[in-house]
Amino acid sequence: MKSYLRTxxxxxxxxxxxxxxxxxxxxxxxxxxxxxIAGYYNSESYISHSDSRKTIFDKLYFLVKGHMLSKKLKxxxxxxxxxxxxxxxxxxxxxxxxEAQKGGWSATGVEPSEFARKKAMEKxxxxxxxxxxxxGRRFQCITLWHVLEHLPELESQIETISKLLEADGxxxxxxxxxxxxxxxxxxxxxxxxxxxxxxxxxSQKSMAHLFDKQHMKVVxxxxxxxxxxxxxxxxxxxxRNSFWWLAFFWVGLWSxxxxxxxxxxxxxxxxxxxxKTI
Numbered sequence: 001m002k003s004y005l006r007t008x009x010x011x012x013x014x015x016x017x018x019x020x021x022x023x024x025x026x027x028x029x030x031x032x033x034x035x036x037i038a039g040y041y042n043s044e045s046y047i048s049h050s051d052s053r054k055t056i057f058d059k060l061y062f063l064v065k066g067h068m069l070s071k072k073l074k075x076x077x078x079x080x081x082x083x084x085x086x087x088x089x090x091x092x093x094x095x096x097x098x099e100a101q102k103g104g105w106s107a108t109g110v111e112p113s114e115f116a117r118k119k120a121m122e123k124x125x126x127x128x129x130x131x132x133x134x135x136g137r138r139f140q141c142i143t144l145w146h147v148l149e150h151l152p153e154l155e156s157q158i159e160t161i162s163k164l165l166e167a168d169g170x171x172x173x174x175x176x177x178x179x180x181x182x183x184x185x186x187x188x189x190x191x192x193x194x195x196x197x198x199x200x201x202x203s204q205k206s207m208a209h210l211f212d213k214q215h216m217k218v219v220x221x222x223x224x225x226x227x228x229x230x231x232x233x234x235x236x237x238x239x240r241n242s243f244w245w246l247a248f249f250w251v252g253l254w255s256x257x258x259x260x261x262x263x264x265x266x267x268x269x270x271x272x273x274x275x276k277t278i
Contacts, residue, residue, distance in 0.1 A: 090150065108134075138165065175207070186251075231266050
């Protein structure tokens with residue numbers, strides 16, 4: 001594998017990591033992989049595990065998050081039906097599970113972070129620490145909202161997830177897209193790389209390749225245009241640009257405009273189902 005670029009952990013350690021390009025699947029791999037990844041999540045700035053609204057970044061994140069929660073449930077209803085069994089892997093502090101349960105879904109969540117599980121419990125949402133207790137169960141809908149890039153044993157865990165899905169079920173996977181304009185524009189500063197917490201970095205080709213091994217296919221891709229703006233804010237912050245408030249808007253806008261023709265949005269949701277057998 002060839003080196004694609006060298007970037008660093010802007011959030012916790014300032015350590016540098018290489019992104020290696022697997023040309024066959026068009027996927028990037030973070031190298032070296034830390035032996036103890038947990039320590040790289042120990043930051044109050046790691047927002048998906050907290051409910052902090054101290055900074056403008058926090059407030060923007062939760063504003064968009066609230067909008068996206070209702071959108072996600074609409075997609076789930078469209079593809080899986082209303083009130084069906086739902087599993088959210090990497091449930092964070094439990095907001096999606098809570099809204100799904102309120103909406104009538106039989107929703108179960110898995111979250112390895114003890115800190116995030118405690119935050120969820122404060123909201124009345126009980127989450128499991130891992131997927132071991134789910135063995136033998138099946139779900140009509142499984143969601144991974146910006147989670148796949150964190151899973152250490154990627155292919156074996158995709159296989160496990162596939163086994164948890166009903167034969168006619170639907171899988172939703174949201175991941176950053178390193179083929180987007182904002183990724184190319186920011187390069188080493190692109191917040192979507194988020195090394196070493198993101199162990200893998202996906203393109204549309206790599207997503208189709210990975211799930212084809214489980215006899216699943218992408219039946220729909222859904223754009224996440226807000227991500228281009230939020231990722232651009234963080235990327236400008238990493239660049240220490242004093243005029244971030246002006247730059248992020250134009251980069252996010254241009255990225256979405258280009259993606260409206262190319263389909264290469266900053267982040268994409270992949271809707272996957274099993275291939276039909278004759």
